[in-house]
Amino acid sequence: MLNTTPAIILSTLNAKYIHASLGLRYLLANMARHGGEDLRRRTVLREFTIARPTAEIVAALLAELGDTPDEGRQIIGFGVYIWNVTATTEVVRQLKLLRPNLKIVLGGPEVSHEWETQEIVRLADHLITGWGDVSFPKLCRALLHGPKPLMKVISGEQAGLEEINLPYAEYSASDLAHRLLYVEASRGCPFKCEFCLSALDKTAWAFELEQFLAALEGLYQRGARNLKFVDRTFNLKIDSSLRILQFFLDRLTPDLFLHFEVIPDHLPDRLKAMIARFPPGVLQFEVGIQTFSPEVQQRISRRQDNAKTCANIDWLVHHSHAHLHTDLIFGLPGEMLAGFAAGFDRLYALQPHEIQLGVLKRLRGTPLARHSVEFGMVYASQPPYTIEQTGAVDAADVQRFTRLARYWDLLANSGRFKQTLPMLLAGPSPFAAFLALSDWLWENTGKTSGLTPENLLDGLFAYLSGVIGLDSESVRQVLLTDYLTSGARANPASLEGYLKGRDKPVSRHERALTQRQGRHVSVSG
Numbered sequence: 001m002l003n004t005t006p007a008i009i010l011s012t013l014n015a016k017y018i019h020a021s022l023g024l025r026y027l028l029a030n031m032a033r034h035g036g037e038d039l040r041r042r043t044v045l046r047e048f049t050i051a052r053p054t055a056e057i058v059a060a061l062l063a064e065l066g067d068t069p070d071e072g073r074q075i076i077g078f079g080v081y082i083w084n085v086t087a088t089t090e091v092v093r094q095l096k097l098l099r100p101n102l103k104i105v106l107g108g109p110e111v112s113h114e115w116e117t118q119e120i121v122r123l124a125d126h127l128i129t130g131w132g133d134v135s136f137p138k139l140c141r142a143l144l145h146g147p148k149p150l151m152k153v154i155s156g157e158q159a160g161l162e163e164i165n166l167p168y169a170e171y172s173a174s175d176l177a178h179r180l181l182y183v184e185a186s187r188g189c190p191f192k193c194e195f196c197l198s199a200l201d202k203t204a205w206a207f208e209l210e211q212f213l214a215a216l217e218g219l220y221q222r223g224a225r226n227l228k229f230v231d232r233t234f235n236l237k238i239d240s241s242l243r244i245l246q247f248f249l250d251r252l253t254p255d256l257f258l259h260f261e262v263i264p265d266h267l268p269d270r271l272k273a274m275i276a277r278f279p280p281g282v283l284q285f286e287v288g289i290q291t292f293s294p295e296v297q298q299r300i301s302r303r304q305d306n307a308k309t310c311a312n313i314d315w316l317v318h319h320s321h322a323h324l325h326t327d328l329i330f331g332l333p334g335e336m337l338a339g340f341a342a343g344f345d346r347l348y349a350l351q352p353h354e355i356q357l358g359v360l361k362r363l364r365g366t367p368l369a370r371h372s373v374e375f376g377m378v379y380a381s382q383p384p385y386t387i388e389q390t391g392a393v394d395a396a397d398v399q400r401f402t403r404l405a406r407y408w409d410l411l412a413n414s415g416r417f418k419q420t421l422p423m424l425l426a427g428p429s430p431f432a433a434f435l436a437l438s439d440w441l442w443e444n445t446g447k448t449s450g451l452t453p454e455n456l457l458d459g460l461f462a463y464l465s466g467v468i469g470l471d472s473e474s475v476r477q478v479l480l481t482d483y484l485t486s487g488a489r490a491n492p493a494s495l496e497g498y499l500k501g502r503d504k505p506v507s508r509h510e511r512a513l514t515q516r517q518g519r520h521v522s523v524s525g
């Protein structure tokens with residue numbers, strides 16, 4: 001009789017349900033090619049979220065493996081990332097206690113560097129560092145059919161991309177209906193920004209374009225309309241970027257939504273012309289700026305032409321319908337609060353749709369560590385290894401900034417207070433103005449989470465009219481407009497008696513944009 005109990009489970013704990021693991025789907029898609037048809041038939045994919053209790057995950061995995069364990073001949077491979085390493089360590093510990101002979105194999109960026117001191121690596125049987133597409137199937141074959149692997153830690157084979165099967169058929173109908181679909185036209189990055197894991201890549205490698213487009217066509221035919229490209233730099237090879245964009249231009253639908261990460265200083269005219277052809281609501285660009293300080297850029301080996309960056313953002317804002325998410329990082333070596341503020345103000349003046357404020361993290365393996373002593377960098381010892389203080393910013397200011405970033409998400413990136421914000425941020429330094437509000441909100445609410453849109457609205461009203469001294473009637477009117485546009489339906493105290501007209505229709509386009517922004521804030525890390 002055919003044994004239908006899985007021999008291999010591919011598993012990971014995603015940040016949220018909406019994120020589907022692309023890495024594991026690559027491993028699954030390559031089981032037959034690099035491990036054998038028999039292995040593929042006995043491999044299943046089981047994803048969880050980090051919110052799920054350890055005991056439930058362990059029980060689900062063990063149930064999958066059956067009541068009569070095939071001792072020593074069953075494998076669970078875990079994808080380990082910065083967001084799940086703590087929880088996955090407990091899952092692995094529990095599994096090893098209950099089934100000591102179950103083989104645990106680890107892989108993923110969080111265990112690919114500086115693994116020697118990691119508890120999860122100590123608990124596991126094997127670790128494959130780097131790419132797993134070819135090495136995982138090979139290791140499974142060796143574990144199940146011999147010869148037994150000699151090494152615990154295996155350096156993942158970086159095969160040519162033509163030797164790697166594309167994973168997109170592994171997205172299920174339910175993935176297509178309910179989750180963000182990650183796709184990858186290229187791997188790696190030629191740049192060397194020291195805070196980033198991709199700085200370790202030698203270059204960027206592109207998947208064969210025709211094959212990739214055929215895979216996209218397959219996904220599209222199955223109904224995929226919400227795709228997130230994980231390419232580190234989508235606009236590296238302009239010919240490929242153009243082909244991919246043209247592919248979607250030929251297949252525009254009202255629900256199409258595409259996310260790309262782009263470098264800001266490389267937007268040749270032919271790419272601009274293509275971008276300009278997309279209607280609103282389709283393109284979203286994540287544009288890493290990180291810092292505008294040439295000195296800090298040089299210190300962290302980030303090559304960026306600031307003048308071109310600004311000109312391109314300005315062009316995108318005014319001549320395209322792309323939704324722009326721009327990123328800044330706080331706490332880079334040697335950057336003071338005032339320097340960050342200047343960068344923020346420069347970026348804010350360009351009016352991108354969102355400014356994402358990140359706090360520096362020291363990712364395992366990144367070259368950033370070389371600055372630790374000279375620049376007084378102190379990072380948290382636990383994931384995600386966030387900066388706690390630097391020689392240029394003390395611990396209190398890091399905390400202060402962290403609160404500001406949270407309030408910025410709630411008030412600005414949420415898109416809920418579009419009319420009110422310019423009122424608040426008017427003046428010589430928008431950053432200074434927002435910092436003052438942030439300090440006030442913290443003093444008066446004592447929290448950065450659990451604040452409802454109504455709490456925020458009442459807070460803004462009290463601050464703008466009571467603290468800044470703006471005319472309360474004008475403040476109320478802009479808050480009212482924002483509140484109605486957002487579609488919220490409760491009763492903030494400061495709008496008491498003003499919401500009678502709440503059923504007046506709001507432009508569908510306005511509301512859709514606000515909701516899309518709100519959705520982004522809730523799915524991003």
Ligand code: B12
Pocket residue numbers: 013014015016019020021022023024026027076077078079080081082083105106107108109110111128130131132133136182184195196197198230231232358361363364384523524525
């Ligand atoms: C999608 C994504 C997310 C999603 C999460 C997705 C999910 N599944 O839940 C979101 C948006 C939530 C996210 C958030 C963050 N992310 Co992120 N994210 C990515 C991104 C863009 C794509 C991942 C991907 O699919 N890659 C493509 C696949 C093919 O590669 P892969 O996953 O590495 O898989 C390969 C190998 O690792 C290996 N492998 C994977 N699993 C397994 C399992 C086994 C058994 C084996 C043997 C091998 C193996 O084989 C695969 C194929 O070769 C990467 C950048 C990138 N392009 O990789 C960053 C990245 C993973 N993120 C990173 C970081 C730092 C973060 C944040 C901390 C950023 C922040 N906000 O400051 C947050 C953390 C959030 C939190 N809650 O703590 C770092 C990872 C560092 C780390 N050590 O894990 C990356 C690499 C970016 C970078 N360049 O620095 N992220």
Ligand code: SF4
Pocket residue numbers: 189190191192193196197198199232233263288
């Ligand atoms: S930050 Fe972006 S450009 Fe810099 S190394 Fe990482 S992926 Fe490449």
